[in-house]
Amino acid sequence: MSQTIGELLRRAVGDLQGGGIAEPQAAAEVLLADLLDLPRLSLFLDIHRGLNPLQCDAYAARIWRRLQGEPVQYIVGTQxxxxxxxxxxxxxxxxxxxxxxxxxxxxxxxxxxxxxxxxxxxxxxxxxxxxxxxxxxxxxxxxxxxxxxxxxxxxxxxxxxxxxxxxxxxxxxxxxxxxxxxxxxxxxxxxxxxxxxxxxxxxxxxxxxxxxxxxxxxxxxxxxxxxxxxxxxxxxxxxxxxxxxxxxxxxxxxxxxxxxxxxxxxxxxxxxxxxxxxxxxxxxxxxxxxx
Ligand SMILES: C[S@@+](CC[C@H](N)C(=O)[O-])C[C@H]1O[C@@H](n2cnc3c(N)ncnc32)[C@H](O)[C@@H]1O
Incomplete structure (x- = not known):
């Protein structure tokens, strides 16, 4: 199912917060911006853009890795x-x-x-x-x-x-x-x-x-x-x-x-x-x- 950037971010922040992950907003934004190859700020200029199911699944997989404790930097591969x-x-x-x-x-x-x-x-x-x-x-x-x-x-x-x-x-x-x-x-x-x-x-x-x-x-x-x-x-x-x-x-x-x-x-x-x-x-x- 297609979801917008705004919807995906809201859900991810909630999940990360619920999982006791530090700085959930920043993690959710960095993981999505990197996946879409966009600067972080552009997420908010494009907040109503719908993402395809493949992109949604790839983002869910990243959030799951972060929920296990894996640092954001290893997930995106850069610091x-x-x-x-x-x-x-x-x-x-x-x-x-x-x-x-x-x-x-x-x-x-x-x-x-x-x-x-x-x-x-x-x-x-x-x-x-x-x-x-x-x-x-x-x-x-x-x-x-x-x-x-x-x-x-x-x-x-x-x-x-x-x-x-x-x-x-x-x-x-x-x-x-x-x-x-x-x-x-x-x-x-x-x-x-x-x-x-x-x-x-x-x-x-x-x-x-x-x-x-x-x-x-x-x-x-x-x-x-x-x-x-x-x-x-x-x-x-x-x-x-x-x-x-x-x-x-x-x-x-x-x-x-x-x-x-x-x-x-x-x-x-x-x-x-x-x-x-x-x-x-x-x-x-x-x-x-x-x-
Ligand atoms: C604290 S990390 C620093 C990495 C990087 N220079 C930085 O500032 O982020 C320490 C590094 O020392 C390396 N190291 C550990 N024992 C060492 C040894 N006996 N000789 C040389 N390098 C060693 C580790 O593999 C690791 O890459």
Whole structure:
């Protein structure tokens, strides 16, 4: 039976609300706009348009997936980050808005670096996932040459696809391996190193909502008992891959900034160590500049 856009949206919002799904209106609109390949606003300009039974069934299937807890981003297959659209699959974490802080500070550092250096700027992104950080930096800094590392081969396939769609594939290399070990001896030292490594504690993991726990990769989230297993190991490696004056930028969990600052100060070799807050006022990024 044919139904109008308005009727479909009303029913979907009711179903999602009844199923206890967060932000039901936004989910219903995004899933329908993507299905019809329309901007979200156009749904309301076309609210009385009737959809054919195939379109209605396809929309019902999407709403059913969301009701099971599947994130909207995996259903539509994309997420916006730094105003770019990234393909996402269950092999990668859905990029979060707070991670844009690393791009913002990375770009700021790149401007300073490039005002003193003429050569191409080598950048390393560890735990690259969908490639959102590596590709956003490559996009924003045309003089950059970026290496993205991830332990997950499947994640790197998604990153590769994203680099092609943002036309930076010729300036980004993808390497599979553990933290910075695979590239240590093969490339020059880096002017900038970003890392959004897993930092969820074991106790936080237990309490995460089903939407995250059942769908996003545990490999991208779980950082051990105190969440810092990977960051702790990476802090010991990063001085070897950073150039003098180079910056490391680490995303951290809401209670971890002070501990990570202490780790970097104890590691030694850095001139400055500092913390940046995200838009919610949470200490979200820890940075250190190599002597
Ligand atoms: C929190 S996700 C970050 C993904 C993406 N950079 C972002 O900002 O949305 C962490 C990523 O680190 C990767 N990872 C986990 N352990 C790793 C390791 N030992 N070495 C390299 N990457 C690792 C995961 O596969 C995942 O893609």
């Amino acid at each position: 916006e980050f730094w105003s770019l659209s990234f393909a996402v699959t269950p092999a990668v974490l859905v990029p979060r808005p707070e991670t844009e802080l690393l791009v913002e500070y990375g770009v700021k550092h790149a401007r300073q670096w490039l005002s003193h250096h003429r050569a191409a700027m080598p950048v390393l992104d560890v735990g690259t996932g969908s490639g959102n950080l590596a590709i956003s930096l490559a996009h924003a800094v045309p003089q950059s040459r970026v290496w993205g590392v991830d332990i997950s081969w499947d994640a790197l396939q998604v990153a590769r696809l994203n680099a092609r769609s943002h036309t930076v594939a010729d300036r980004v290399r993808w390497i599979q391996g553990d933290l910075s070990t695979p590239i240590r001896k093969t490339v020059p030292t880096f002017a900038l190193c970003t890392a959004n490594l897993p930092y969820v504690t074991t106790a936080e993991w237990e309490r995460l909502p089903r939407d995250i726990k059942a769908y996003e990769p545990a490999l991208a989230l779980c950082g051990g008992e105190d969440g810092l297993d990977l960051i702790r190991r990476f802090v010991t490696m990063v001085p070897d891959v950073l150039a003098s004056g180079g910056l490391v930028l680490l995303e951290v969990g809401w209670q971890q900034a002070k501990t990570v600052v202490d780790m970097l100060e104890q590691q030694g070799g850095f001139i400055d160590v500092g913390v940046e807050r995200d838009l919610a006022g949470i200490d979200r990024a820890v940075w250190a500049r190599k002597r």
